[in-house]
Amino acid sequence: MGLIDLFRRKGSGSIAKDRLRLVLVSDRANCSPEIMEQIKNDIIAVISKYIEIDTEGLDIKITQTESDGNNGIVPALYANIPIKDMKTYKK
Amino acid sequence: MGEVIVVTSGKGGVGKTTTTANVGTGLAKLDKKVVLVDTDIGLRNLDVVMGLENRIVYNIVDVIEGTCRIRNAIIRDKRYPNLYLLPSAQTRDKAAVTPEQMKKLTDELREEFDYVIMDCPAGIEQGFQNAIAGADRALVVTTPEVSAVRDADRIIGLLEANEMKQTNLIINRIRMDMVKRGDMMSSEDVFDVLAIDIIGIVPDDENIVISTNQGEPLVGSNTAAGKAYMNIARRITGEEVPYLDLNNRGNFFSKLFGKR
Numbered sequence: 244m245g246l247i248d249l250f251r252r253k254g255s256g257s258i259a260k261d262r263l264r265l266v267l268v269s270d271r272a273n274c275s276p277e278i279m280e281q282i283k284n285d286i287i288a289v290i291s292k293y294i295e296i297d298t299e300g301l302d303i304k305i306t307q308t309e310s311d312g313n314n315g316i317v318p319a320l321y322a323n324i325p326i327k328d329m330k331t332y333k334k
Numbered sequence: 335m336g337e338v339i340v341v342t343s344g345k346g347g348v349g350k351t352t353t354t355a356n357v358g359t360g361l362a363k364l365d366k367k368v369v370l371v372d373t374d375i376g377l378r379n380l381d382v383v384m385g386l387e388n389r390i391v392y393n394i395v396d397v398i399e400g401t402c403r404i405r406n407a408i409i410r411d412k413r414y415p416n417l418y419l420l421p422s423a424q425t426r427d428k429a430a431v432t433p434e435q436m437k438k439l440t441d442e443l444r445e446e447f448d449y450v451i452m453d454c455p456a457g458i459e460q461g462f463q464n465a466i467a468g469a470d471r472a473l474v475v476t477t478p479e480v481s482a483v484r485d486a487d488r489i490i491g492l493l494e495a496n497e498m499k500q501t502n503l504i505i506n507r508i509r510m511d512m513v514k515r516g517d518m519m520s521s522e523d524v525f526d527v528l529a530i531d532i533i534g535i536v537p538d539d540e541n542i543v544i545s546t547n548q549g550e551p552l553v554g555s556n557t558a559a560g561k562a563y564m565n566i567a568r569r570i571t572g573e574e575v576p577y578l579d580l581n582n583r584g585n586f587f588s589k590l591f592g593k594r
Contacts, residue, residue, distance in 0.1 A: 256512075260526070
């Protein structure tokens with residue numbers, strides 16, 4: 244029991260809260276998967292003009308982040324774009 | 335001129351009807367003249383929760399279609415001098431009424447009553463649009479579960495889009511033992527996520543089942559839920575009421591699990 248408790252240190256209540264926060268951000272953004280796909284394709288097109296990127300590994304999502312100002316938590320577009328080769332940097 | 339309050343939630347089964355019955359009865363106990371309106375056409379429930387199911391003659395659709403006068407359809411709850419129920423129709427569906435008709439009905443009711451409490455059906459379709467049409471204020475009921483809170487967020491968004499003047503949250507069926515061990519979102523967690531003002535926190539209480547079985551709202555009784563509902567009724571009238579210590583130990587709003 245004690246051992247199980249160790250693994251459950253993060254109560255399911257805070258898991259629920261974290262999951263809700265994420266799901267509500269995309270609910271509120273009202274951003275359909277089709278639009279996300281278009282955004283993703285456009286980002287690939289723009290960045291590929293300058294850098295060779297791993298389009299398979301590219302991940303974008305709407306999430307939330309602490310605002311630099313004092314607005315508290317604000318929605319943010321998060322993009323993880325793995326660069327394949329900086330050397331192919333085209334002028 | 336009375337106030338029209340809609341009790342809504344999005345998700346079904348979180349306690350809208352129980353809340354309507356208890357908050358409405360609580361307001362009547364505070365000497366306000368109250369009418370409860372069941373807007374869940376086709377799925378009539380408020381009458382049985384109130385224990386008034388045997389006294390229905392006419393219903394809300396009869397009133398709207400002009401089959402009878404409002405005063406013929408409204409049932410007086412003999413246990414309280416100022417409490418009335420306008421029951422829903424069981425054999426019709428939501429399309430029998432339009433938002434415009436509902437607004438006209440609530441405007442007539444507010445002439446006569448201090449509070450018009452509308453029990454909204456689950457969902458976000460026409461039944462919801464009908465129920466909120468004439469309301470000045472909304473009480474959004476949720477439980478501390480992901481599905482109910484998500485639906486509450488959607489409802490809050492729709493209420494804003496419909497320019498609801500005031501929206502308050504009721505967190506229902508909270509279990510402080512589970513909150514304490516970190517296995518249930520606290521009212522503070524729910525507030526953080528939804529960011530609307532809380533008007534009441536109702537503990538999970540088996541007396542609710544008993545009271546519903548008997549058709550007698552428990553508001554004002556010496557039970558945890560009975561006290562919480564009475565406090566909500568008082569807050570609706572504008573009274574400042576401190577929150578109950580649901581845990582018999584002062585850990586409400588404490589940072590016990592606040593390691594975020």
